[in-house]
Amino acid sequence: MKEIFGRNGLLARRHPEYEFRKGQFAMAEAVARALEDRRHLLVEAGTGTGKTLAYLIPAIATGRRIVVSTGTKNLQEQLYYKDIPFLQKVLPKSFRATYLKGRSNYVCLKRLELAEDSPLLEGLEDIDHFEEINRWASVTETGDRAELTDLPTNLPFWRHLDARSESCIGSKCEKFENCFITRARQRALESEIIIVNHHLFFADLALRGREWGQVLPDYDAVIFDEAHQIEDVAMQYFGASVSTWQIADLVGDLNRLSLADRESATEILRAGTRVMGLADQFWLNFQGGAGQTGDSKMVLRRSMFFRGRPGESTDVTPAGERYLALRKALDRLIAALKMVGDPPAELEALQRRTDQIKFDLDFIMHLEAADDTFVRWSERRGRGITLQAVPIDASAILSDRLFRETETVVLTSATLTTNGTFDFIRTRLGIEGAVEMVAESNYDYQNQVLLYLPPRMPEPRESGFTAAAATEIISILKASQGRAFVLCTSNAQMTSLRKLVEPEIDFPVFMQGDGSNAGILARFRSTPHAVLFATAGFWQGVDVRGEALSCVIIDKLPFAVPSDPVVAARQNFIDQQGRSSFGEYSVPAAVINLKQGVGRLIRSASDRGVLSILDPRLVTKSYGQQFISSLPACRVTRDIEDVHKFFASH
Ligand code: SF4
Numbered sequence: 001m002k003e004i005f006g007r008n009g010l011l012a013r014r015h016p017e018y019e020f021r022k023g024q025f026a027m028a029e030a031v032a033r034a035l036e037d038r039r040h041l042l043v044e045a046g047t048g049t050g051k052t053l054a055y056l057i058p059a060i061a062t063g064r065r066i067v068v069s070t071g072t073k074n075l076q077e078q079l080y081y082k083d084i085p086f087l088q089k090v091l092p093k094s095f096r097a098t099y100l101k102g103r104s105n106y107v108c109l110k111r112l113e114l115a116e117d118s119p120l121l122e123g124l125e126d127i128d129h130f131e132e133i134n135r136w137a138s139v140t141e142t143g144d145r146a147e148l149t150d151l152p153t154n155l156p157f158w159r160h161l162d163a164r165s166e167s168c169i170g171s172k173c174e175k176f177e178n179c180f181i182t183r184a185r186q187r188a189l190e191s192e193i194i195i196v197n198h199h200l201f202f203a204d205l206a207l208r209g210r211e212w213g214q215v216l217p218d219y220d221a222v223i224f225d226e227a228h229q230i231e232d233v234a235m236q237y238f239g240a241s242v243s244t245w246q247i248a249d250l251v252g253d254l255n256r257l258s259l260a261d262r263e264s265a266t267e268i269l270r271a272g273t274r275v276m277g278l279a280d281q282f283w284l285n286f287q288g289g290a291g292q293t294g295d296s297k298m299v300l301r302r303s304m305f306f307r308g309r310p311g312e313s314t315d316v317t318p319a320g321e322r323y324l325a326l327r328k329a330l331d332r333l334i335a336a337l338k339m340v341g342d343p344p345a346e347l348e349a350l351q352r353r354t355d356q357i358k359f360d361l362d363f364i365m366h367l368e369a370a371d372d373t374f375v376r377w378s379e380r381r382g383r384g385i386t387l388q389a390v391p392i393d394a395s396a397i398l399s400d401r402l403f404r405e406t407e408t409v410v411l412t413s414a415t416l417t418t419n420g421t422f423d424f425i426r427t428r429l430g431i432e433g434a435v436e437m438v439a440e441s442n443y444d445y446q447n448q449v450l451l452y453l454p455p456r457m458p459e460p461r462e463s464g465f466t467a468a469a470a471t472e473i474i475s476i477l478k479a480s481q482g483r484a485f486v487l488c489t490s491n492a493q494m495t496s497l498r499k500l501v502e503p504e505i506d507f508p509v510f511m512q513g514d515g516s517n518a519g520i521l522a523r524f525r526s527t528p529h530a531v532l533f534a535t536a537g538f539w540q541g542v543d544v545r546g547e548a549l550s551c552v553i554i555d556k557l558p559f560a561v562p563s564d565p566v567v568a569a570r571q572n573f574i575d576q577q578g579r580s581s582f583g584e585y586s587v588p589a590a591v592i593n594l595k596q597g598v599g600r601l602i603r604s605a606s607d608r609g610v611l612s613i614l615d616p617r618l619v620t621k622s623y624g625q626q627f628i629s630s631l632p633a634c635r636v637t638r639d640i641e642d643v644h645k646f647f648a649s650h
Pocket of ligand 1: 109164
């Protein structure tokens with residue numbers, strides 16, 4: 001590693017902007033050691049450490065097949081289009097790398113062919129888009145829809161054409177050889193480095209050992225960048241879910257099935273129509289039923305649905321009756337599908353989908369028998385409803401399926417420690433025996449950052465908080481001349497603060513939701529003295545270098561919303577064991593969020609800026625110290641004059 005990362009090493013000679021960074025070198029050595037000793041490693045590496053090269057180079061040096069999983073598309077693209085080509089040019093060892101996306105990004109040749117004769121399309125525009133996809137599918141090398149830059153992101157019929165695993169018939173498909181998933185898998189098999197995102201990684205992990213759906217070939221090690229996100233992603237793939245779309249798509253696909261056996265075809269159509277009708281009744285149990293609009297979440301409670309085992313008729317609520325009726329209709333459909341003589345291969349996928357819907361429905365609805373390790377809720381998004389059950393604590397699953405099965409797992413992120421330890425992430429993920437290190441930052445936070453904690457702020461619960469916060473924001477923005485993110489913990493707070501602040505300042509104001517996040521960010525970057533009001537989407541993964549972002553103002557400590565079913569279930573789970581969910585979960589999770597928000601401010605060694613946290617609990621509550629000690633060591637002031645001086649001096 002010294003020959004590469006050293007002061008006169010390979011990178012110093014070949015990289016135009018390379019500077020020796022102690023933290024980067026130490027991290028590269030730690031990653032190399034973990035890979036060699038076949039151990040797990042946790043590395044916190046703040047912005048500016050140069051962590052991507054610090055894990056890529058040791059990974060490449062092993063010559064083994066290693067998966068690199070990231071949380072954001074930006075980072076994946078940086079790795080694949082920037083770091084990897086650079087390393088392929090300068091490293092003496094040649095290696096191959098590939099970039100895999102989730103299956104739904106690729107077109108399925110089989111479904112595309114079936115769609116040609118079926119009534120999927122609704123208007124002239126759809127026909128144009130379909131023809132464009134058809135033409136492109138015959139020439140593209142990758143089948144990745146990102147190549148079609150003019151295609152609308154939310155093209156309604158794409159979900160009938162994509163290569164999702166539940167519709168795939170694998171090697172029984174006559175398109176298997178040319179299939180883009182087969183080709184992607186082949187490329188991955190021939191590569192030493194495979195770049196994926198966390199969703200693809202865990203979707204694949206959940207399917208390992210099954211005969212279908214898997215995309216990743218076997219690998220020797222996994223490196224997770226942005227590893228603080230993996231708990232939330234992983235749990236989604238180790239639970240169950242059923243949605244209005246899933247059932248409607250299944251019935252739609254059944255209707256499009258062409259069968260030589262007329263009798264079976266009629267029976268399947270009849271059974272499908274019945275499923276659809278009873279599903280509509282069933283969805284009435286949840287927030288007004290299917291087809292209404294709006295976004296909301298509701299935890300499913302035992303008393304609402306069903307007591308007893310499926311098939312028993314005791315003690316069934318009206319809502320439970322609807323579930324039993326739908327279940328019966330699904331059974332009838334499964335029986336009809338099994339009756340088909342000489343079934344085509346695609347029938348197999350439809351059978352599997354129907355079985356899966358019934359299995360997931362039972363798992364979610366059979367609340368009485370359910371153990372307390374899953375949280376179940378219904379969620380309305382737009383016109384659709386999803387029922388979901390996810391494990392409350394993913395640590396045992398991750399320990400079994402990931403950490404015991406893979407020799408080396410490296411977890412890195414700018415935010416893994418809280419209050420100076422890895423205890424939180426270690427417990428949440430169930431990782432044991434890992435080596436731990438914090439890579440030293442290359443930034444001079446003492447000189448680059450001023451932390452301003454306004455005096456005399458009311459507690460966030462008090463009625464005067466928003467008005468006092470707005471007054472503070474106005475004075476800070478006047479000192480910073482705009483150039484700021486105001487990061488809020490709720491949409492309501494973001495809107496109220498903007499309303500109060502905008503008329504009092506002379507700087508251009510943007511707000512999350514006024515357009516796509518990428519579009520707003522581009523406008524923020526190109527508009528001098530801009531101010532952006534934002535919530536969750538801008539706390540992580542956003543990179544604005546230089547003067548355009550000189551100030552980050554945070555309204556409240558970012559505690560997770562207790563009304564979120566997953567958060568509430570995690571808290572209960574810990575409390576029921578006689579432990580303190582506030583100390584063990586709420587505070588450390590909020591510390592990680594706060595560190596992410598703070599990380600937006602300093603993105604290079606020459607960036608400077610003011611960070612202001614308006615929440616007085618940072619100083620009035622005993623846990624406030626945990627937040628302060630988790631932030632980079634910088635100058636702290638309670639005097640707005642210092643903020644003026646800070647900006648005036650540069
Ligand atoms: S193998 Fe699966 S994904 Fe590929 S074309 Fe066939 S059905 Fe589609």
